[in-house]
Amino acid sequence: PVDPYxxxxxxxxxxxxxxxxxxxxxxxxxxxxxxxxxxDEISIEEEAKWPGLSEDLRGARQLILSVALSEMTHLRxxxxxxxxxxxxxxxxxxxxxxxxxxxxxxKTIDEPDPSKDNAERTRDRRLEPATLKNLENxxxxxxxxxxxxxxxxxxxxxxxxxxxxxxxxxxxxxVRIDSDGMxxxxxxxxxxxxxxxxxxxxxxxxxxxxxxxxxxxxxxxNQVLSALRLIESALAELHDAYLIEAVAGDMVKANAHIKxxxxxxxxxxxxxxxxxxxxxGVPLFDVFEMRS
Numbered sequence: 001p002v003d004p005y006x007x008x009x010x011x012x013x014x015x016x017x018x019x020x021x022x023x024x025x026x027x028x029x030x031x032x033x034x035x036x037x038x039x040d041e042i043s044i045e046e047e048a049k050w051p052g053l054s055e056d057l058r059g060a061r062q063l064i065l066s067v068a069l070s071e072m073t074h075l076r077x078x079x080x081x082x083x084x085x086x087x088x089x090x091x092x093x094x095x096x097x098x099x100x101x102x103x104x105x106x107k108t109i110d111e112p113d114p115s116k117d118n119a120e121r122t123r124d125r126r127l128e129p130a131t132l133k134n135l136e137n138x139x140x141x142x143x144x145x146x147x148x149x150x151x152x153x154x155x156x157x158x159x160x161x162x163x164x165x166x167x168x169x170x171x172x173x174x175v176r177i178d179s180d181g182m183x184x185x186x187x188x189x190x191x192x193x194x195x196x197x198x199x200x201x202x203x204x205x206x207x208x209x210x211x212x213x214x215x216x217x218x219x220x221x222n223q224v225l226s227a228l229r230l231i232e233s234a235l236a237e238l239h240d241a242y243l244i245e246a247v248a249g250d251m252v253k254a255n256a257h258i259k260x261x262x263x264x265x266x267x268x269x270x271x272x273x274x275x276x277x278x279x280x281g282v283p284l285f286d287v288f289e290m291r292s
Contacts, residue, residue, distance in 0.1 A: 005158045009092045012085060018151055019078040020106030024125045026071035027105060027284040029138065033064045034276040035129035035207050041277075050202060056194040057203055063187040063194075064130065067142075070180055076242070077177050078102065081155075083246035084170045101242040103235050105288055110147035112140045120147050127209050127284060131200055135192045142184035152178035209281040223275060224282060230268040231287045237261035 005011050038061070039054040047054055079102055086099040105125065113121040128134050141148065156178050159171040195203050212228075215221040241257035244250050272282045 008089055015078055015082050016102050019102035022071050022075045024105040026068050029068035031127040032130035034272050036061050060191045060194045063191050067184050067187050074177050077173050079242050099246050101239045129204050139188040149181045206279050207281045209283050227271045227282045228287050230264045234261040234264035
C-alpha cells in the first residue's frame with residue numbers, strides 16, 4: 001500500500017520531480033551504454049578466450065540503450081500528463097498555474113537504501129561505466145516497490161479515483177509508465193547476467209568523463225563541445241514540441257520539432273561513440289550548466 005496523494009498540487013509537484021529524474025536516468029543509462037565495448041572491437045583472440053563475448057556485448061548494449069530511450073519516452077509522457085492535467089485544472093487551490101516543459105535533469109536520484117529494509121536514500125546524479133555494481137544499482141532503482149515504481153502507482157491510483165476530472169487517455173498513460181518499470185528492471189537483470197561471466201576490463205572501455213576546461217587538444221575539446229551543443233539543441237526542440245502540442249494542439253508542427261530532436265540525438269550518439277573509443281566520456285550533465 002502507498003500513501004495516496006492529498007491534492008492535485010501534490011500530483012503536479014511530484015510529476016515535475018519525476019520528469020527531472022527520468023531525464024537524469026536516461027543520461028546515466030546512455031553513459032553506461034557508451035562505456036561498453038562494441039562487438040566488432042573484440043579480437044579473434046579475445047573471442048577465443050571468452051566465447052560468446054561479442055554476442056553478449058551486443059545484447060547488453062541493445063538492452064541498456066532500449067531502457068535509456070524508454071526513459072526519454074517517459075519524460076514525454078510525464079510532460080504530457082502535466083499539460084493534460086492543466087487543461088482540466090487550470091486552477092489549483094484557487095490559483096492559476098501554467099504548464100511549462102520540464103526538461104531539466106534532476107541533480108539527485110532517489111534509490112533503495114541497501115543498509116535498511118524498505119528505506120530510500122538520495123544520491124547525487126553521476127556518470128559512470130556499466131560496471132556490475134552500477135548495473136545492480138540501476139536494477140535496484142527500477143525494481144518493483146522502489147521510489148519510481150511507488151510514485152507511479154500513486155499516480156495511477158489518483159487518476160483512477162479522479163477519472164471524471166481527467167481527459168481521455170490520461171489514466172492509460174500513467175498505467176503505461178508504471179508497467180514499463182518492471183520491463184526496465186528485468187532488462188538490467190538480463191544485462192548483468194550477460195556480462196557477469198567476464199572480467200570488467202574485458203567488456204568495458206577505459207573511459208573517463210571529460211572535463212572541458214582541462215582538455216588541451218583543441219580538436220578533442222571541439223568534439224566534446226559539439227556533443228553538448230547537440231544535447232542542448234535536442235532539448236530545445238523538445239521544449240518547443242511539448243509547448244506547441246500543449247497550447248495549440250498542432251501535431252504537425254510538434255512532430256517536426258520532435259523529428260529534429262531525434263536527429264540531434266542520433267548525431268550525438270555518433271559523436272559520443274567516437275569519443276568513447278578514445279576513452280573520453282561526454283559530460284552529459286554539463287549542458288544544464290551551459291543553459292543556466
